Amino acid sequence: MRKTSMQHILIGLLAVLALPALLHAEPKKPNIVFILADDLGIGNVGCYGADRVKTPNIDALARGGVRHTHAYTAPLCGPSRALIMTGRYAFRTGATNQDATGQMKPANEKMIPKLLKPAGYVSSMIGKWGQLPLEPSDWGFDDSFRFKGSGVYWSTQEKPGRYVVNGVAKALKEKEYMPDLMHQHVVDFLRSNREKPFFLYYSMSHVHAEILRTPDSAADSKDLFADNLAYMDKLVGKLVAELERQKLREKTLIVFFGDNGTGKAQAKTSTIGGRALSGEKGSMLEGGARVPMIVNWPGVTPAGTVSTGLVDSTDFLPTLVELAGGKLPSGTVLDGKSFAWQIRGEKGAPRESVFIELARMWYVREAGWKLNEKGELFDMANAPFEEKLVAAGSRDESAQAARKRLQSTLNRLNPAGGILDRGDGTGRHANKQKKITANESPMPADALQPEPVWKTAGKPNVLFIVVDDLRPDLGCYGNTLIKTPNLDRLAARGTIFKRAYCQQAVCSPSRTSVMTGRRPDATRVWDLVTHFRTALPDTVTLPQHFKANGYHAAALGKVYHRGYEDGRSWSEPHWYPNGQTVDTDPADSTRRIVRKYGPGVDTKAESGKGPAFEVSGRKDDELPDGFTASEAVSRLHSLKSRGEPFFLAVGFQKPHLPFIAPKKYWDLYDPQIIPVPVTATLPKGAPAFAGHSNGELHSYANVPKEDPIPADFAKQLRHGYYACISYTDAQVGRLLDALEKEGLSENTIIVLWGDHGWQLGDHGLWHKHTNFELATRAPLLVSVPKQQRVGRKCEALVEFVDIYPTLADLCGLPAPQGLDGVSLKSLIEDPQGTVKKVAISQYPRGPKKAGAGPVMGYSIRNEQWRLTVWLNQKDGSTVATELYDEQNDPAETVNLADRPGQKALIEELSKYLPPVARK
Ligand SMILES: [Ca+2]
Ligand SMILES: [Ca+2]
Incomplete structure (x- = not known):
């Protein structure tokens, strides 16, 4: 029957009237129920096509809301x-593995309930809380019911079913089913908080x-896993029914999410359309990270939709805070991107990629591709069932474009520049047998070792290796592309x-x-033309101190700067790979030099006049560092038979410019996957003289004369730097092998x-010569025979002036007077300790560059900040100040010194400024 025109008008009028009313009725702040299922993959949920099980209640949520197919x-x-x-x-948070999550602190991280509280929310945490640290209340939950461990159901389980309700410890009784107790607490929480907006986790x-x-399992059940899925689904249904009973359903947003993929035991049989997923819980494959996700807010989320857009689990925090009308934390980097627009049924753009990290593995995944930390690219067209590795040299254009895009995302995120995993590489609990207490490092207990060498009789030898221009681009420092197996081997036995x-x-x-062991202001060596004996004629150097205490001290290759050798330091003339041996008159500080020549290798190509890099056709030993390693191997053999402890210093020249390495080391790298700098300009607001004009690089014959260095040339330079590091790594490996072969490993400190x-184009700069983090931070590995904690990363601030007192301490030599550093022995014993509040570096600039002065830039680095103050060396006045937040801006892109509110911090850090060194 045709409607009358009056009916039409009425309907239209009602619609007009109803619209604002509806808008008004729409709750501004939804209640939020976040259901997190444990180890539930997409192959375990009916509406995702799971073959094995039916989940009618979860499927009903999907029918009434949005089902996400690509949530990670x-x-x-x-x-x-x-x-x-x-x-x-x-x-950023350090939560890289199952134990490391325990290190998060409320001072550094804000969790969702704390951000919802100012918006008027009351929050409850019900169920599994592991492995998050502290109590739920420490993170902003007003109410909590938490049990210990995972998969707690019955009192008959091996692990006792203990749980804590708002601080009161309880034990699961016989016949009590933990999931039912949790549900009862959910009901209680809903009933007592139905008037306030709430967040239920x-x-x-x-x-x-x-x-x-389960309580519903048949006595002869053939599929207990299916029974558990059915029970979980039933509990979801009971929760929804309770919300309806409390008349809360329309005002409540439900998020249903899985915390990771299906566990290994169930993965093969948790099929979709008869096919198993690629990978399972704990793997870096789809079956590990792709999880079910349903969002349902009646009348708001567009019902029955399926979203294929990417969601990353970091997105929940900004999304929920936005919906709640809360404020996001400032001064901290958030990785999540709000999809509140999607929940409201509005237009918006999903994120372009997700980032997954576990232990020291990670990948970035976009719709059709994924790229991991090893530079492996996968075609994901047949995911989640199949992930196809793309050959490294593939010329497929879309693959090449994807590699470039994803690599640039990884470069921007720069996970290797953040907190790196210190676990065993699996991401799992490091040692289930070992009980971890709050004060203990959650690291594996090393095998019981005998007493460290410094507690035993006899003097250990010292192998003292210095590598020229080496920045911490090493595997053991978290760089996953570089190949440094030998330096990593050394790290694994040291700190x-x-x-x-x-x-x-x-x-x-x-x-x-x-x-x-003195700072540059004491040695007055700030340049390459001054010998320290000028200012400190009688200072006792590190090897000299060892020599005076019965050691045989010898030097091979570049240890002091070339031409500034010191005869008093060594028991024999200083050897160089070009065949020269250099001795300076030990009684004379004017450095009268005695040179002798023996067989050597040609080092002419090392001068600043040749090309900046060369793919060399020579063998390892035909280049200086290989020749030096051979000499060191034979010295170790002869030193062993001397019958006195030795201090052998070995200096390697690479990766100093020019980047000359045998071809096989170049072949280790695809230059396409070596990262480009995060930033190619000086920090915003930094004085121009904080940088330099790349003079050292420009001194090589084939380098373009103008800055910036063209991208293709820069790529070759970076490739050469990596090749040279791997070349030097191989030489270090020969020394480690020789120590073992000679039976010296057990009594030699390395x-x-x-x-x-080094700056590899970072800030638009090459080489060193600045006060920036990349120029001042360098590798330091110390290995002591029988040290108790090995392979540990020590995050404590240390300085190179500490090396001298450390070695003296480790070898039981008398502590020399007047050193500027401190012993790091306590950190070798306990890498979690600290020895100093700041590390201080400095760099001078002449009057031409600074425009005033000359100036000395002193750089104070503490846990979070780097303050650099440039002082006029004539009158001590401040010429410029830089302040970088190394925690939130590790690439030092912005000088914050002039920002309001930094005055107190600058004053605090300035306390560590030394008096300016006058020229
Ligand atoms: Ca789990
Ligand atoms: Ca150097």
Whole structure:
């Protein structure tokens, strides 16, 4: 029957009237119920096409809301939950593995409930809380019911079913089913908070192993896993029914999410359309990270839609905070991107890629491709069932374009520049047998070792290796592209000082500082033309101190800056790979030099007049560092038979310019996957003289004369730098092999350091010569025979002036007077400790560059900040100030010194400024 025109008018009028009313009725702040299922993959949910099971209640949520097909999170419980709760990636929070999540602190991280509280929300955490640290209340939850461990169901399980309700510890009684107790607490919470907006984080036991019978299981059940899925689904249904009963359903947003993919035991049989997924829980494959996700807010989310857009579990925090009308934390990097627009049924753009990290593995995934930390590209067209590795040299244009896009995303995120995993590489609990207490490092207990060498009789030898211009681009420092198996081998038997800083980022001042244990202002070596004996004629150098205490001290290759050798340091003339031996008159500080020549290799190509790089056709030993390694191997053999302890210093020249390495080391790298700098300009607001004009690089014959260095040439330089590091790594490997062969490993301390950092086009700069983080931070590895904690990364701030007192301490030599550093022995014993509050570096600039002065830039680095103050060396006045937030801006893109509110911080850090050194 045709409607009358009056009916039409009425309907139209009602619609007009109803529209604002509806808008008004629409709750501004939804209640939020976040259901997190444990180890539930997409192959376990009916509406995702799961073959094995029916999940009618979850499917009903999908029918009434949005089902997401491409939602991702970390493939293990703890790291995944950290992402959800903080909205930040693991390399920022440190939550890289199941134990490391425990290191997050409320001072550094804000979780969702804390951000919802100012918007008037009351929050409850019900269920599994592991492996998040502290109590839920420490992170902003007002109410909590938490159980210990995972997969807790019955009191008969091996692990006791303890749980804590708002601080009161309880034990699961016989016949009590933990999921039912949790549901009851959910009901209680809803009933008592129905008037306020609330956030309920419902972290289910299901369906984490151990898979046991449920209260509904038939006595002869053939598929307990299906029973558990059905019970979980039933609990979801009961929760929805309770919301309806409380008349809360229309005002409540439900998010249903899985914390990681299906566990290994169930993965093969959790098929979709008869096919198993690629990978499972804990893997870096689709089956690890791709999880079910349904969002349902009646009347708001467009019902029955399927979204194929990417969602990253860091997105929940900004999304929920936006919906709640809360405020996001400032001064911290959030990785999540709000999809609140999608929940409201509005237009918006989904994120372009997701980032997944576990242990030291990671990948970035976009719609059709994924690229991992090893530079492997996968075609994901047949995901989640198949992931096809694309050959490294593939000329397929879309693959090449994808590689470029994804690599640039990885470069921007720069996970290797953040907090790196210190676990065993699996991301799992490091040692299940070992009980971890709050004060203990959650690291594996090393095998019981005998007493460290410094506690035993006899003097250990010292192998002292210095590598020229080596920045911490090493595997053991978290660079996943570089191939440094031997340096990593050394690191695995020692301590990795992750935050070691040189005192001045150029050869002679830095080396002099290490060898004398004094800062550049004491040695007055700030350049390449001054000998430290000028200012400190009688100083006792590090090897000299060892020599005086019964050691045989010898030097091979570049240890001091070339031409500034020191005869008093060594027991024999200083050997160089070009066949020269150099001795200076030990009684005479004017450096009268005695030179002798023996057989050597040609080092002419090393001068600044040849090309900046060369793919060399020579063998390892036909280049200087290989020749030096051979000499060192034969010296170790002869030193062993001397019957006195030795201090053998070995200096390697590469990766100093020019980048000459045998071809096989170049062949280790596809130049396309070597990262480009995060930033190619000076920090915003930095004085121009904080940088330089790349003079050292331009001194090589084939280098374009203008800055910036063209991209293709820069790529070759970076390739050459990597090739040279791997070449030097191989030479270090020969020394380690020789120590073993000679039976010296058990009584030789090994120290390896790079003399300063290096800029590989970062800030538009090449080489060193600045006060920036990349120039001042350098590798420092110390290995002591029988040290108890090996392979540990020590995050404590240390300085190169500490090397001298450390070695003296480790070898039981008397502590020399007047050194500027401190012993790091305590950090070798306990890498979690600290020895100093700041590390200080410096760099001078002449009056021409600085425009006033000359000036000395002193750079103070503490845990988070780098303050650099440039002082006029004539009158001590401040010429410029730089302040960088190394935590939130590790690439140093913005000088914050002039920002309001930094005055107190600058004053605090300025307390560590030394008096300016007058020229
Ligand atoms: Ca899990
Ligand atoms: Ca150097």
